[in-house]
Amino acid sequence: MNCEVIVQIFSGGFLEKAVPYEEVERKLVSVLPHLHITKVIMGWPPDKALYEKTAKFLAERNIDFYLWFPVFSETGALEDLSPLVDFCDQRIECRKDEDFSFCCPNPRNTEKILGIFEREFSSINFSGVFLDRIRYPSFANGNGFGSVFSCFCPECSAVYKSKSFNIEQLKTALSSVADTPLGITEYRGNGEYVFKDNALSDFFRMKAEIISEKLRRICGYFRERGYGIGFDVFAPFLSPFVGQDLKTLSGLCDFIKPMMYRITHAPAGLPFETEAFLQQTGNTDAAKKQNFYKLLGIDPELRPGAESESFTLKKKPFDLAFAVKELQNLSASSDCPVYAGVEINRVKDIAESDRFYIEETVKAYAQTGVRGLALSWNLLDMPDENIAQAADSIKNLSLI
Ligand SMILES: [Zn+2]
Numbered sequence: 017m018n019c020e021v022i023v024q025i026f027s028g029g030f031l032e033k034a035v036p037y038e039e040v041e042r043k044l045v046s047v048l049p050h051l052h053i054t055k056v057i058m059g060w061p062p063d064k065a066l067y068e069k070t071a072k073f074l075a076e077r078n079i080d081f082y083l084w085f086p087v088f089s090e091t092g093a094l095e096d097l098s099p100l101v102d103f104c105d106q107r108i109e110c111r112k113d114e115d116f117s118f119c120c121p122n123p124r125n126t127e128k129i130l131g132i133f134e135r136e137f138s139s140i141n142f143s144g145v146f147l148d149r150i151r152y153p154s155f156a157n158g159n160g161f162g163s164v165f166s167c168f169c170p171e172c173s174a175v176y177k178s179k180s181f182n183i184e185q186l187k188t189a190l191s192s193v194a195d196t197p198l199g200i201t202e203y204r205g206n207g208e209y210v211f212k213d214n215a216l217s218d219f220f221r222m223k224a225e226i227i228s229e230k231l232r233r234i235c236g237y238f239r240e241r242g243y244g245i246g247f248d249v250f251a252p253f254l255s256p257f258v259g260q261d262l263k264t265l266s267g268l269c270d271f272i273k274p275m276m277y278r279i280t281h282a283p284a285g286l287p288f289e290t291e292a293f294l295q296q297t298g299n300t301d302a303a304k305k306q307n308f309y310k311l312l313g314i315d316p317e318l319r320p321g322a323e324s325e326s327f328t329l330k331k332k333p334f335d336l337a338f339a340v341k342e343l344q345n346l347s348a349s350s351d352c353p354v355y356a357g358v359e360i361n362r363v364k365d366i367a368e369s370d371r372f373y374i375e376e377t378v379k380a381y382a383q384t385g386v387r388g389l390a391l392s393w394n395l396l397d398m399p400d401e402n403i404a405q406a407a408d409s410i411k412n413l414s415l416i
Contacts, residue, residue, distance in 0.1 A: 019413050020388030022055040022273075022355055023047075024084060024146075025395045027066060030093040034063035035396060040070055043395055048077065050407040051391075057146040057246070059084025062094075062136035071141045080143040082246060087129055087234065089118045089149035094136075095128045100153070101169040102162030103187065108153070116283050118153045120167045121230045121259075130237050144244025144270070150231055151250065151258035152223060156283050156292035161190065164257055164296070165219075175226065181218055189213035196307045197297035203312050205345045207252040207262055223259035228268070235268045245269040248357075251276055252342045253312060254289050266350040273390045274346060275357040278333035278377060280367045286334040290314075314338045333373055340380050347385030355390040356381040360406050361397035371405035378409040 025043075028034045040058070047053070056074055058067070060083070067083070074081045091097065097119035100108040108118070119125050133145070153163035168176075168183070176183065189199065192213070199212035211217050231247075238245055247269045249255060255262050266272050275284040282288055294305055309315070315335045347354045358377050359367045382389060391398070391406060398406075 017382065017413050019382045019410055020355070021051050021053050021391060021410060022057065022388065023051075023053050023391045023395050024393045025056065025058040026084070026393060026397075027058050027063075028061040030060060030062065030090055032061055034061040034066045037066050037069045039396065040066070041073060044073065046400075047395065047403055050403065051410070053079055054388075055080040055082055055143075055246075057082040057084045057390075059146070059148075060086060060090070064140060067137070067140045067142070075141070080244065081141075082144045082146040082244065083137055083140070083142045084146045084148060085133060085137070086149040087147050088121050088125070088151065089116055089153075091129045091132055092117060092119055094132050097125045097128060098122065098169065100163075100166040101172075103165040103168050103183065103190075104162065105168065106162060108162060108166060116149075116153070116157055118149070118151075118157070118163075120169050120172060121152070121226055122169070122171050123230075123233075126230050126233060130234065138241070142243065144246060145238055146246040146248060146273075147231075147234070147269075148248040150234075150247060150265075151227060151260050154250070154254065154258050154283060154289055154292065155296040156289050160296060165190065172226070176222060179218075179222060181222060182215065185213070185215040186219055189215045195304070196311060197294060197299045197304070200308075200311060203253065205252070205341070206349055207255040207260075209256060220256045220259070221261075224256065224261035224264070227259040228261055228264045231265065231268050246271045246273060246355075249274050250284060250289070251286055251339070252346050254286075254293075257293070262346060263349055263351070266352045266354075269352055271353045271355055271387070272346075272350060273355045273357045273392075274343070275392065276339050276343060276377075276381065277357065277359050277367065277392070278336065278339055279369060279373060280359055282363075282366045285367070286339065290334070312338065313341075333377075336376065336380055340384055343381060343384035343386060353387035354385075355388050356384065356386045357390045357392045358406075359393065360391045360402050361394045362399055362402060363397060369402060371401055374402055374405045375409050378406060379413070382410070382413050 071081050100120050157163040200209050202210040249260050251274050277285045359369045362369050
């Protein structure tokens with residue numbers, strides 16, 4: 017079977033000094049003989065020389081070059097963006113020195129963010145843009161409930177009002193006790209939950225509509241200029257809580273990359289986000305956790321796959337069968353190709369991927385109907401043995 021490979025390089029934050037070009041080139045030179053890479057995604061410090069040199073290197077090898085660009089988070093470092101407001105009227109400030117703080121996805125902020133691209137990156141010869149943080153904060157962003165039950169700034173509140181949404185009903189739903197988090201009664205797959213109280217589904221749908229609408233504008237801007245467009249998105253079961261309707265989003269871009277990180281203990285990681293969701297919704301006791309796992313069809317032990325004895329990880333990876341089902345459903349319904357995001361990098365205490373994890377995950381994900389794999393999220397942090405394992409596992413797929 018055919019499995020396309022794309023790879024991400026994190027070259028620094030907006031305010032950080034970019035990694036030297038030589039380091040990027042050295043790593044690419046060592047990896048390219050082993051992996052047939054079709055796209056390289058890199059970002060996001062505004063360092064023209066780094067991108068220009070990399071663009072030349074990749075163009076000579078016929079590899080597409082995408083700018084990794086965070087949209088509603090991080091951009092607050094370069095522009096004055098208006099913050100999110102939670103359902104208790106508290107501002108969630110965009111702290112300039114902290115990762116993962118989000119701004120309100122209103123039209124004014126959206127235009128300022130496009131201005132950042134125009135100013136810092138439009139002169140560079142990118143084949144496309146890979147848009148990250150196209151969402152609201154998740155439960156893992158802290159701020160209690162507020163980060164997810166936002167934004168209630170005057171502008172967003174006016175949008176809700178125009179859709180006849182009743183915030184008092186939402187507050188009542190949030191304060192009532194349920195056996196499952198947020199009173200979820202069913203998970204139908206592809207990010208579709210049934211809630212006891214409609215106010216919750218109405219609210220999440222409105223948020224997703226706002227994100228999709230802003231992305232229509234953003235994609236229009238990039239399309240006019242001839243760029244390819246990729247989206248970095250949450251796993252389907254986490255997507256509604258951050259305002260991502262993956263079906264709609266898949267109709268706006270050229271490819272979509274769900275972050276199916278089974279061992280990542282950082283934002284977007286499946287175990288990290290699930291734990292934060294349970295914690296922030298006050299469902300930390302064993303019985304309530306169990307109810308939620310049952311509802312999703314997750315093995316409560318977060319059981320790894322067949323090679324479990326081989327795992328050297330401190331924590332077992334997130335349920336593989338569940339992740340596979342999520343990818344199968346997404347691939348079947350997506351309007352664009354799907355690349356499954358797998359952590360190949362190794363980051364101490366955050367993503368301790370080893371060759372057993374990579375072997376099991378690559379093999380299983382590649383057979384879910386996806387177009388290929390996105391080796392995430394930083395090539396520069398991928399040990400040689402992890403790259404060798406990924407290359408080997410992908411090569412073995414051609415025998416299937
Ligand atoms: Zn707002």
